[in-house]
Amino acid sequence: MKYITLIEQMTLEEKASLMSGKDFWTTQSIERLGIRSLYLADGPHGIRRQAAAADHLGLNASIQATCYPTAATVANSWNVELGERIGEYLGAEAASQQVNVLLGPGINMKRNPLCGRNFEYFSEDPYLAGKMAAAYIRGIQSHGISACVKHFAVNNQEERRMSIDTIVDERALREIYLTAFEIAVQEGEPKTLMSSYNLLNGSYTNENIHIMKDILRDEWGYKGVLVTDWGGSNDRLAGLLAGNELEMPTTAGETNAEIIRAIQSGEIVEEGLDECVDRMLELIFTTEITAGSPREFAVEKHHKVAQWAAEESVVLLKNEGNILPLRKGVKLAVIGDFAKNPRYQGAGSSIVNPTIINNILDYLDQSDLTSIGYEPGFERQGKNNKKKLNRACALAQKADVVLLYMGLDEAYETEGLDRRSIEIPGNQINLLHALYKVNSNIVAVLACGSVVEIPWIHKIKGLIHGYLPGQAGAGAIGRILTGEVNPSGKLAETYPLCYEDTPSYHHFPGKEVSVEYRESIYMGYRYYDTAIKNVLFPFGYGLSYTQYEYSNLEVSSKGVTFELTNTGDIPGMEIVQLYVGCKSQEIFRAVKELKGFAKVRLAAGETRKVTLPFDDKTFRYFNVKTNKWEIEAADYEISIGASSADIRLADTLFVEGTGAPPPYDKDMLPAYYSGKANNVSSTEFEYLLGYKIPVSKWDRSQPLGYNDTIAQCQYAKGRSARFVYHLIAFVHWFLIKTGKRSTANLIMMSIYHMPFRGVARMTGGIVNMPMLDGILMMVNGHFFRGLSHVLKEKSRMVSIAQKNHIDRKIP
Ligand code: BGC
Numbered sequence: 001m002k003y004i005t006l007i008e009q010m011t012l013e014e015k016a017s018l019m020s021g022k023d024f025w026t027t028q029s030i031e032r033l034g035i036r037s038l039y040l041a042d043g044p045h046g047i048r049r050q051a052a053a054a055d056h057l058g059l060n061a062s063i064q065a066t067c068y069p070t071a072a073t074v075a076n077s078w079n080v081e082l083g084e085r086i087g088e089y090l091g092a093e094a095a096s097q098q099v100n101v102l103l104g105p106g107i108n109m110k111r112n113p114l115c116g117r118n119f120e121y122f123s124e125d126p127y128l129a130g131k132m133a134a135a136y137i138r139g140i141q142s143h144g145i146s147a148c149v150k151h152f153a154v155n156n157q158e159e160r161r162m163s164i165d166t167i168v169d170e171r172a173l174r175e176i177y178l179t180a181f182e183i184a185v186q187e188g189e190p191k192t193l194m195s196s197y198n199l200l201n202g203s204y205t206n207e208n209i210h211i212m213k214d215i216l217r218d219e220w221g222y223k224g225v226l227v228t229d230w231g232g233s234n235d236r237l238a239g240l241l242a243g244n245e246l247e248m249p250t251t252a253g254e255t256n257a258e259i260i261r262a263i264q265s266g267e268i269v270e271e272g273l274d275e276c277v278d279r280m281l282e283l284i285f286t287t288e289i290t291a292g293s294p295r296e297f298a299v300e301k302h303h304k305v306a307q308w309a310a311e312e313s314v315v316l317l318k319n320e321g322n323i324l325p326l327r328k329g330v331k332l333a334v335i336g337d338f339a340k341n342p343r344y345q346g347a348g349s350s351i352v353n354p355t356i357i358n359n360i361l362d363y364l365d366q367s368d369l370t371s372i373g374y375e376p377g378f379e380r381q382g383k384n385n386k387k388k389l390n391r392a393c394a395l396a397q398k399a400d401v402v403l404l405y406m407g408l409d410e411a412y413e414t415e416g417l418d419r420r421s422i423e424i425p426g427n428q429i430n431l432l433h434a435l436y437k438v439n440s441n442i443v444a445v446l447a448c449g450s451v452v453e454i455p456w457i458h459k460i461k462g463l464i465h466g467y468l469p470g471q472a473g474a475g476a477i478g479r480i481l482t483g484e485v486n487p488s489g490k491l492a493e494t495y496p497l498c499y500e501d502t503p504s505y506h507h508f509p510g511k512e513v514s515v516e517y518r519e520s521i522y523m524g525y526r527y528y529d530t531a532i533k534n535v536l537f538p539f540g541y542g543l544s545y546t547q548y549e550y551s552n553l554e555v556s557s558k559g560v561t562f563e564l565t566n567t568g569d570i571p572g573m574e575i576v577q578l579y580v581g582c583k584s585q586e587i588f589r590a591v592k593e594l595k596g597f598a599k600v601r602l603a604a605g606e607t608r609k610v611t612l613p614f615d616d617k618t619f620r621y622f623n624v625k626t627n628k629w630e631i632e633a634a635d636y637e638i639s640i641g642a643s644s645a646d647i648r649l650a651d652t653l654f655v656e657g658t659g660a661p662p663p664y665d666k667d668m669l670p671a672y673y674s675g676k677a678n679n680v681s682s683t684e685f686e687y688l689l690g691y692k693i694p695v696s697k698w699d700r701s702q703p704l705g706y707n708d709t710i711a712q713c714q715y716a717k718g719r720s721a722r723f724v725y726h727l728i729a730f731v732h733w734f735l736i737k738t739g740k741r742s743t744a745n746l747i748m749m750s751i752y753h754m755p756f757r758g759v760a761r762m763t764g765g766i767v768n769m770p771m772l773d774g775i776l777m778m779v780n781g782h783f784f785r786g787l788s789h790v791l792k793e794k795s796r797m798v799s800i801a802q803k804n805h806i807d808r809k810i811p
Pocket of ligand 1: 042043055056057103150229230349
């Protein structure tokens with residue numbers, strides 16, 4: 001242990017005090033030993049340091065900071081260098097705001113397009129997500145502070161995120177859900193990592209020895225600190241034993257006392273705690289913000305970086321008849337509420353209070369383009385408005401080109417909740433149909449952070465997907481519209497034709513208790529390509545104003561080289577993608593997987609030799625029999641693509657294997673071997689899992705406990721609890737009916753789906769566990785007994801607090 005001398009000077013109470021927060025955002029300090037408090041702040045695409053009231057849902061304002069494009073957006077740049085640069089700027093801003101730990105990047109896989117937090121995550125592909133995340137981490141930590149990779153792991157939905165049990169087979173866990181973390185940990189070396197709220201195959205991730213010890217620490221060699229997600233600690237001792245150093249936010253010492261008691265009674269050994277303290281001290285001493293570090297950052301310069309990030313990340317999806325870039329002198333009608341009030345980030349804990357906000361109208365005023373006017377055209381919150389629609393059509397009639405800003409409003413993509421559909425609100429589609437009748441030269445600009453259905457694609461000539469491009473997004477899109485910037489983004493996720501086509505369609509967001517990942521390794525393009533399913537836009541797809549030619553592929557045991565030529569007459573950047581597929585049928589696999597990529601800048605007419613090396617992940621698969629990564633001796637198809645569906649060069653390479661026995665009995669897994677794994681039977685999934693699928697419905701006969709949710713009050717024994725449930729449901733319904741969707745969302749995420757345990761974990765000591773016991777008695781039908789328990793415990797707490805106050809006053 002590095003800090004053994006210091007640890008020896010600490011009392012047991014002092015050691016335990018470091019194991020949870022001092023308040024909502026800071027850790028405990030021990031002044032007499034020079035141990036300072038750390039400040040943790042969200043993350044991930046800007047700093048959210050709250051100056052006054054604290055919350056983890058993005059409710060109260062924070063100090064101004066640059067709002068960079070969200071991760072879902074930057075992933076489309078496929079530019080690792082850009083990721084590192086954004087990280088550096090984030091790190092500089094964090095240091096200027098005296099933030100020691102920046103709570104990001106978030107790197108969960110996009111299992112399903114409905115996940116409310118997809119905008120905060122990079123990709124459906126673990127390799128791309130891992131590489132981008134590692135770059136962010138390196139950048140952030142270059143300022144001496146800590147990045148905090150989150151949410152470890154398999155937190156792929158927001159619905160019931162604090163109580164859902166994710167049932168996933170070991171191979172999918174390793175190959176799909178953990179690989180991005182593995183790359184981030186090994187190549188980025190983050191100093192902190194946040195556990196997720198959910199359970200994984202029956203145990204809370206924060207207490208899960210398999211992922212926290214066997215994999216994270218022992219296999220990947222992670223040396224940093226583990227932080228719980230806010231209020232995500234279930235059993236403090238189990239968390240500690242799995243290696244969790246820091247429970248956030250504060251529990252006013254309640255769980256520290258649990259640790260002390262467990263050590264005093266011999267239930268856990270003090271050396272275990274010392275190791276956690278050692279890692280905490282390393283974090284504290286290596287993330288000190290030096291007194292002289294600048295308190296200000298260059299707002300304009302950072303804004304420009306945010307614009308650069310957006311310029312590389314915006315994706316051009318359609319360009320019929322080369323309607324784009326817009327020619328000078330073309331008369332433009334700008335339509336759509338999002339043009340004036342841009343949608344540039346998502347909702348929840350990642351919300352940033354931006355330093356500057358650009359919109360396209362201001363940009364057009366200063367550009368060579370001719371705008372003949374602006375009309376909102378629709379109500380942002382989804383209501384039909386005939387007057388607005390008619391005014392927009394009247395304007396469109398006079399224009400050469402209609403620039404239509406469409407998208408999802410702030411209430412759609414949010415932490416704590418999943419979307420209900422992947423459609424764009426109907427009133428916007430109605431507007432599009434109406435506009436099409438008067439002017440068919442429509443260029444749509446989409447603003448949303450995740451996949452949407454686009455069945456209306458034939459009604460538009462141009463489609464620019466800005467995703468959530470951050471505070472400088474409007475300028476970036478403007479420069480792409482004029483052609484000052486040649487678009488170079490490509491999708492980091494697949495756009496299916498319709499939601500029903502997605503591989504997890506039948507198993508998202510799961511039932512009451514659990515969600516079964518029956519599709520196993522077949523996520524995103526891995527499924528669509530293997531099951532041969534048509535999609536609207538494949539993974540890795542994006543257009544440019546120039547064209548590229550691929551030639552002269554050479555494959556060796558070390559990697560590939562080929563030539564790339566820009567055959568057009570303007571400079572551009574092409575994202576080249578290396579896919580590998582195993583030709584043997586011995587082990588079920590996706591036909592191809594991304595194993596390398598690069599973004600190559602080329603002048604008009606220029607040719608470059610591109611090299612993409614193989615690495616330790618190129619040929620491996622996880623063998624559940626040997627419990628190790630193995631390589632199958634086989635021929636492998638090595639392809640170079642402009643997207644996953646547009647393979648330009650290919651060759652075959654034989655690779656020696658590691659000689660492991662095949663892990664499966666093929667006959668037991670017909671759906672997986674066919675790749676058509678979107679609705680696998682229970683028997684087949686159980687065979688893959690290796691254990692019986694757990695019961696997925698709430699047991700309504702049992703009294704409610706710590707880990708049951710407020711929503712379960714609907715069948716509680718206590719009448720008062722059932723009343724509370726109906727009251728919440730009514731308020732939610734009423735808010736939706738009256739158009740207050742964001743407030744309705746808040747009720748869902750912060751009350752409805754909250755487990756009872758959260759009441760104690762998130763109130764900073766106002767409600768402690770004994771009081772919660774009383775509340776549960778009331779919920780379970782013993783109202784007066786419970787009430788008296790709560791009151792007795794409350795008065796006990798008050799008298800302890802008063803006594804402590806008096807003791808502190810006496811010298
Ligand atoms: C989110 C985390 C966030 C934390 C602190 C939680 O609700 O899941 O991503 O870092 O709050 O705001």
